[in-house]
Amino acid sequence: MNKSIFLTAFILLFIASILTSCNEKTKTETAIEKSEAIEHKQVNEIPEYFLLRPEVEKAYGYSHAVKIGNSIKISGAVSMDDEGNPTAVGDFEQQMKNCYSDLEKVLKHYGCTFDDVVKEDVFTTDMAKFLEFAGYRTEIYKKQFPTGSWLGVTELAVPEFMIEIELEVHKSK
Incomplete structure (x- = not known):
């Protein structure tokens, strides 16, 4: 029984780490996109x-x-x-x-x-x-x-x- 609890916990931690790394990637990509949008907006707003x-x-x-x-x-x-x-x-x-x-x-x-x-x-x-x-x-x-x-x-x-x-x-x- 301990082995199945251990195995389930391990699988859940593994899935959580994958989801977290995907989330971090999305945050980084979003930050880059926002930075590019701001830069583009600033270029368009030069008088x-x-x-x-x-x-x-x-x-x-x-x-x-x-x-x-x-x-x-x-x-x-x-x-x-x-x-x-x-x-x-x-x-x-x-x-x-x-x-x-x-x-x-x-x-x-x-x-x-x-x-x-x-x-x-x-x-x-x-x-x-x-x-x-x-x-x-x-x-x-x-x-x-x-x-x-x-x-x-x-x-x-x-x-x-x-x-x-x-x-x-x-x-x-």
Whole structure:
């Protein structure tokens, strides 16, 4: 009887040691997989900056856009030429169109469209004018409108600017 108890105990210990070693192997493999995933994620999350008008943006101290992973933040677009001079002065509708034109250039740089925009914030010195021309946005956002805010402000960076539009984008892989 003692022999059968001894043999059963030995078999159970042997099976337990095999299971434990398999478990340890799984833990090691899991740790390696997690490490590789973190390393891959960190590589994908290195900020990628984009300057639409490098000289102007350097002079004012900002980047027009930055992409981190699947998210892109786009600084407020205003109606300006490549030297930073206001365009369409006094023409609200054209300033708004110029903003969207610049935003489209940034989106294209990242392989995106307005369909990828998840947030749009509009800053304007003339909310009544913005509301008058807000329908133009249906030409921009053909699938759905993003979230966002419309804010009336007393002034923008340059007195001639009447509208500024900034975006947040999410681009799935």
